[in-house]
Amino acid sequence: MRRTPRDTEESTRGVRRRALLMGGAMAGFVAVLGARMRYLQIDQADQFKLLAEENRINIRLIPPARGLIFDRNGKLIAGNEQNYRIVITREDAGDVELVLKRLSQLIPLTQDEIDKTLKEVERRSSFVPIIVADRLSWEEFSKIALNAPSLPGVTPEVGLSRVYPRDTDFAHVVGYVGPVSEKDLEGIENPDPVLQIPKFQIGKIGVERWTEDLLRGRAGQKRIEVNHVGRVMRELERIEGDPGNDLRLTIDADIQNFAQVRLGEESAAMVAMDVETGDVLAIASGPSFDPNLFVRGISRKDYSVLTENDHRPLANKTVQGLYPPGSTFKMVTALAALQDGVITPGTGVYCPGHYEVGGRRFHCWKRSGHGTVSLHSALAESCDVYFYDIALKVGIDKIAEMGRLLGLGQRHDLPMSAIAAGVMPDKAWKQESYGQEWRIGDTVNASIGQGYVLTSPLQLAVMTARIASGKAVTPRLVHAIGSEVQPAPEAPPLPIDPQYLAEVRRGMFEVMNAQRGTAKSSRIVDETMLMAGKTGTAQVRNIGTAERESGVRKNESLPWRLRDHALFVCYAPHDKPKYAVAVVVEHGGGGSTAAAPLARDLLLRCLTGGMPPLSAYPAAQRGRIETQLKEMKLRSPDSPMPGKSRA
Template sequence: MRRTQKDTEESSRSITRRGLLLTGAMGAMVAALGIRMRYLQIDQAEEFRLLAEENRVNVRLIPPTRGLIQDRNGKLIAGNEQNYRVVITREDAGDVALVLNRLSGLIPMTAEELQSTLDESMRNSPFVPVIVKDRLSWQDFSKVGINAPALPGVVPEVGLSRIYPLGYDFAHIVGYVGAVSKKDLEEQVNPDPVLRLPKFQIGKIGSERWMEETLRGHAGTRRIEVNSVGRVMRELERKEGTPGSDIRLTMDADLQNFAQARLGEESAAVVVMDVTNGDLLCCASAPSFNPNLFVRGISHTDYAMLTGNDHRPLANKAVSGAYPPGSTFKMVTALAALEAGVIDMGYTVHCPGYLEFGGRRFHCHSRGGHGRVGLTKSLEKSCDVFYYDIAQKVGIDKMAEMGRRLGLGIRHDLEMSAITEGIMPDRAWKQARHAQDWRIGDTINASIGQGYVLASPLQLAVMTARIASGKAVRPRLVRMIDGKELPVPEAEPLGLEPRHLQGMRQGMWDVVNAPGGTARSNRIVDPTMVLAGKTGTSQVRNITAAERASGVISNSQLPWNRRDHALYVGYAPYDNPRYAISVVVEHGSGGSTTAAPIARDVILAALGGGRPPLAAYPQDQRGRISTMLEELPLRDPETGMLSDSDRV
């Protein structure tokens, strides 16, 4: 069949369109290739020239600047200082041992340090820098920089290192940082890449650990040009990371320093808490330690001295120490009995010096007894028999319920390490823990804070704050993050009868201010600062019937670790409570003689905002107190430095 002229013309036009499309596509490809060739040959010529000359472009992480930790008034507790250091990269160094040997001729390095660096470089990826030496002097740092061409893979760097300018004062609260360990990485589900940098430091204990992610920030990156021998030629690009957040605690650095100094050589703890909002102003544990030693790498000798000390300087006794609360627990027993309705405010008991039950005598601390005592007098005189009696009426379960309502037997959630829950026992607890039934004798012992009952100084401060305020005040440690005030939840009422709480407060006032009170010698005479409190002495050993018959051995005649613990809780001012305090002195013998004087001095420092005012002490004590205060190794409130005579 012959094609018509029309068909021929249509076919011709179709072929022409295809040709044009093919020609256009080919032209586009050629243009794209030309543009790409121009990009590679002209725009990227410099980078390819560097690669051709055996140079490389490496991407390295920039550690973020760690956030600062400050006290409530902005005083620096944990900061960062400039640190001159030298790092080596195995991939760039080639023969690491040879390079390290050369380096040791420029800066002081022991054989142990050389071997440790060599081992670490072999353990890590070849392109990961390893810190050879840090905290170099400027002179040694300069030597390395001048001789860099002869030290392939060695780079002098200026970094930041953690420093704790207030040293011992906040060691237990803030803690310290240390190099990331294998265990630290294993605890992370998806570890931040910056944690894999050799000797990168993270929080190990205290607030440094519990607020690690907030303080750490996010790493930056830098692209650097290095030549064939590993020497850094120049920095091509730098992207700064995000610094960690600054944290402001509720703590008062001056009060904390005063408390630490006042505890002196004792193995003890002090907690001061704001009754109105739960702010912890002081949380001191003695003896303390220098956290800067851990940042720099503590020696075996120094660590052995800390772990071998029977006063346990590494333990935060304020939150992790669990002690029999002794007579400071009597308010719990009394409130439990009052709220249960088994006694009223006018209830009295005759105290002959002991209570007989089940063929056993439970003794009062006063061998001759107190005669007939009511509620407030039982606190004032710290009569044990009164509490033996009412405990049998109310029972341990009600006592335990009241203890927990007042903050005992509860782990308070704070940004610190090793916070104990203590023990607030009841029938179910003993069955679960010891597979034994609870006995009346257990209740009698618990009524005066002995037996199974254990509480920390933090818990005792919370208990006191709740009695003083009538509210379920919760302790808090962090006040601000990056300048933003954290909200303080409104404390709920405890739901206790107001007149019962007032009875406890009156009894605590009598303890300190009544003529026969156990803490009378530790009263405050300034009417605007009147102190109310309760002394406590808890036994750490059993006293046999034979010893009682022949005469109880005095604490002064016993080895230190067998003496009674000394305790004190209190609050001030009495008529307008602001601060609650608890003091525990391990093996301090007596609450009234050892713990109460410390508590008075510290709470006066809190109320006065500085050194305790002498006018607040009884006239006949002012000379002795003045001498004692002058001898305390306190920091200068402006500079934060100790005097030359007190600096260690």
Template sequence: MRRSQKETDDAARVTHRRALLLGGAMTAMFAVLGARMRYLSVEQADRFKLLAEENRISIRLIPPARGLIQDRNGKLIAGNEQNYRVVITREDAGDVDAVLAKLAHVIPLTADDLERTAREMGRTSPFAPVTVADRLSWEDLSKVALNAPSLPGVSPEVGLSRLYPRDTDFAHVVGYVGPVSERDLEGLDSPDPLLTIPKFQIGKIGVERWLEDHLRGSAGTKRIEVNAVGRVMRELERQEGTPGADIRLTIDADVQNFAQARMGSESAATVVMDVTNGDILAIASSPSFDPNLFVRGISHTDYNALMEDDHRPLANKTVQGVYPPGSTFKMVTALAAIKEGIIDVNTTVRCPGHLEVGGRRFHCWKRAGHGAVNLEKSLAESCDVYYYDIAQKVGIDKIAEMGRILGLGIRHDIPMSAIAEGIMPNRAWKRERHNADWRIGDTINASIGQGYVLSSPLQLAVMTARLATGRAVVPRLVKSIDGRETEVAEAPDMGISLEALRKIRSGMHATMNTERGTAFSSRIVEPTLVWAGKTGTSQVRNISAAERARGVISNDQLPWNRRDHALFVGYAPYDAPRYAIAVIVEHGGGGSTAAAPMARDIMLSALSGGLPPLAAYPQSQRNRIASMLEDLPLRDAEGRVSGPSRA
């Protein structure tokens, strides 16, 4: 069938017309697309460019190196060590279990490690690296690096972590660091962005905590390019932060070490202070613990062992522990009485071995009595009746006032944790605290540092420094921050008559240097180092009338935790005071037998800047002292323990 030419032409014309119509529609569509493209990439370009950058760029913080803590001579107390660890990124690993199983063949992994890793992975996003093993040796790290091709998602990393090279020596002073906890962040309006880094370590107690702001430094930042799943592609820009400030303490690491070693396994505390400027040369609490355990994450077993030890290694007895000061308090009572004009330096009191006050009989430690006692003798032989007598005349309020002047019952602000205020009781205090009237018996007890009076070894050291100088010395623990010396607090005159102070000092001198003195056996014979001090023995239990009737049981027969505390305060040299010391041995028995010898060794160590010179000891004691010193587990220059290993 052949179509007519006209029909064909007509049909072609219709097709042409409609094709052009469609073409017009297509053109319109192109115009729409072009306009839309113009809108997106010309008009809105800036907005989308910004969005693309936001997509791409992620800002990560670089944790700064934490400031070092050094002793007064620059010896390292807290530093940072390179820490090799292995991390795994879920996104890259694929089959995490298989990779971990392979990794376990390369380096030793405990079931604990694996469980912790699995737990952490459940919490974090798939591209966040999770630490599998921490503190690896260099060899282990190399093994992981070598096997990297068969361990997808696993990468070795180097970071800094806190190290305390003199572990137990400074545990209570410096404290330790640990990961930021919810509690640390509470109450912070705008926390340092560093704190939001997972596992970022901050100071938890001690100097690490109280000087955290100085030690932390400020974060650096790096701008990194990330892909859609957040994986880091490359680093674009890096801005280093500022490392934390280095801190020098007033402590001499050698003296601190000696004090710690000398106290050994006793439950004891020592504070040595420079009386001229308040610098704390040593502040040691025993037994101690290894702060490195806390940085690494202490195990339950270790922690429970520390908690259950009846010698309380975690407690910082130097500032946190408060004890009845016992006879070491007598100087306060005497000075209060002199200041109020109740006695003068020559007043004598007769001691028959006891004193009846308000129908109660108060005993002197020496049942036979001391006879006629003046101020000097009362201190040297530690007569109690002398103080019962003067205390009831001067009254508790005046005694408390003098106590505060000398630094007892007030909080000394040094950057350590849980600093106790102690108790310097007076009438108002008892009314408020116990809602009871102050009774004369309370005064009698307080006069010899018993009853309500409680003070910390730091306070006793401050008291001794103030007695030795007559000025209100303020303790200082931080020598310099970032190279800038910290201010030495002004030590104004306390306004106590020089005559009275002299008498007190000569009494303390007599305590140590006269044969009847309670601490005669702990004297120093080296003429330039001769020292003065006062012993104290404080009861931790009440002696009942029945007990007294049976005769007081000697300390040796009591269980450890009911024995008396042994205390000693002293300063040296006597003519030109340099250091003051306070020692307490919990449940140590007598101050003269447990605390004074220990104090002498530590004081001599401070004076000589190392091992006590044997020449300073009385001839008869030198052999014994020499062998004792030899057995002490002291540290060498690097901080390692030499000599006999510790138990």
């Protein structure tokens, strides 16, 4: 059937309409597509360029060089050394265990170390490098570099590691560094991103820990090109960070070495201070340990040796150890009584060898008694009864007030770990601590540094420095930060009558130089360096009535842990004090025999700037002292120090 012209015209119009509709739709689609392309390529170009860059380029932190630590004279005591180490990246290694076994044929690598590395590899992302071994020798490092083609994923690296060239001398003072732990991060509110670097090391104890923010520095960064799975292709840019601040301590490294060697294997502590500035010149705790063991990762065997030693080498006895001060506390009782006006220097007290209070008998160390004694002779001969008597007259609250004034019962602010505040008890303290009333017998015990009174060697050194100088001197350990010297704070005068301080100093002088002084055998005979001091013996066991009647057992006959603590405090020169020293020997027996000789030697080392001269000792002792000093294995003051700087 033929189509009419009308049908053809209508069909043509229909086709034309459909073509227009389709063309319009296509034009609209193209317009929308063009607008979107313009939005993406022009309006949002910067944003998408940034996203593309972030996918292609990563920024990684560069650990900063840790600040160095020096003594007051610029001798290195904590430095950095080049550390050759090996890292492995799981993504590049493939069969990590196989690669590690190949690696163990080139360098010493135990199965335990391999297993530890495998666990660490599983914990981390596939492209994060894991340290397999560090502190390699140059020969080991070179051997691995030469065999790199057969060790996929293994990369030799050169970094910096902490080193303590004076090993045991500063272990308790400077401390050591170690890898960041989860516990470390928990204590930091906004942790520095650099702390997230695997095995990044921070201070764990001592100066290293308490000045961490100063020593750490600021991390640098490097821009590296990576592929889509995170593999490093090349380094594009490196920006070095800022190294940590160097620190200079107030301690003299040679005096510290003398103190540490002089202590030997004794369970003891010594502190030497400048009485005017408060600078701590030596603060030694014995026995010590090598902090380098902890930096490198201490073995179980080495750690067990330290923890099982009954002399507790890991404990810092200078600030952490708390001991009854014994008779070294008698200056506190005397000054409280003088200041309160209940006695004068000439006030006499009769000592029959004991003192009765409320039907209880308190004994003097001298069973036969001292007869009538005054302040000076009571200090010189360390008569207990004299101080029992005056303590009951003045009362515990004023004694405690005087103790705190002299630095006892306070936590002194030094950058060291576990600094203890000690106990300077009074009536309110006992009520708060035990819910009990203070008793007369408590005052009697406290008057001679027993009972509840507890002090640290540092506090005893501060007490002695304040008595010697008449000023409220405070101890300090940091001499300079970077090139900026930290000025010593001006110490105000103590609110104690200078005449009373002079009388107590006279008593301390007689301890060393009077015919019946308890430490006469440890005196200095050089007229320019005469010393003043006070012995102390602190009981660690109760002595029953039966034992007193039959005779108190001598320390030498007792097990070591039941022997008395030996204490001694001193300063010199007596007429123009420069240095104060405090010594505590755990279970050492008598203060005059165990602690005083140590203190005298350290005091002479401070005064002379070198080995104690034999002429300063009593003639009868010089042969023995000469042998003793020759046998001391000291570091040579001029010997080159190992360890490297930031290079």
